[in-house]
Amino acid sequence: EAQVTQNPRYLITVTGKKLTVTCSQNMNHEYMSWYRQDPGLGLRQIYYSMNVEVTDKGDVPEGYKVSRKEKRNFPLILESPSPNQTSLYFCASSLGGRSHYGYTFGSGTRLTVV
Amino acid sequence: EDKVVQSPLSLVVHEGDTVTLNCSYEVTNFRSLLWYKQEKKAPTFLFMLTSSGIEKKSGRLSSILDKKELSSILNITATQTGDSAIYLCAVGDRGSQGNLIFGKGTKLSVKP
Numbered sequence: 001e002a003q004v005t006q007n008p009r010y011l012i013t014v015t016g017k018k019l020t021v022t023c024s025q026n027m028n029h030e031y032m033s034w035y036r037q038d039p040g041l042g043l044r045q046i047y048y049s050m051n052v053e054v055t056d057k058g059d060v061p062e063g064y065k066v067s068r069k070e071k072r073n074f075p076l077i078l079e080s081p082s083p084n085q086t087s088l089y090f091c092a093s094s095l096g097g098r099s100h101y102g103y104t105f106g107s108g109t110r111l112t113v114v
Numbered sequence: 115e116d117k118v119v120q121s122p123l124s125l126v127v128h129e130g131d132t133v134t135l136n137c138s139y140e141v142t143n144f145r146s147l148l149w150y151k152q153e154k155k156a157p158t159f160l161f162m163l164t165s166s167g168i169e170k171k172s173g174r175l176s177s178i179l180d181k182k183e184l185s186s187i188l189n190i191t192a193t194q195t196g197d198s199a200i201y202l203c204a205v206g207d208r209g210s211q212g213n214l215i216f217g218k219g220t221k222l223s224v225k226p
Contacts, residue, residue: 105156
């Protein structure tokens, strides 16, 4: 089944404790992206990647890191999480490139930083 | 700055009503407009629109794009409680190589 898999689905952590949210897609998509979703603010892009080893900042990149060493994986790293990073996170992928296709979203990760 | 604005932000209707959700956009070089439905989890794809005036339909849902007015509408007829969700509009820019700009969404609640 074609899908984007995110883990974990739920995470409660403490301020300053490094964490990684994994994202993997099995559709050979070139484009991958991370969003956070907060009430009243909608989906805001954190980072995106056009292909392996190519990443770029979105609208709200502060406090986050990403890497794209393989086409299928695009982990989101919070080196020192803070309470304002409590949010619902989505990974998404698409074919990208010149032809625009809609995103396929992962199931989401609800992160709470205390 | 590119932006997508949805209205209304929230809407409460009764089963059987017809609703119209609006999406307007300002992007440098428009490529496509997409509608998603988000229930309690990830957004799921509804429609992608690239040409003005051509209606896309799926059951009780339909959508149309007006490039002259830089807008789109999503219609839902004979609403059901299962239509309760956040409806997201997103626009792709030709120069963005895959990025989508999302509106804040319209929260639709359908009461029995």
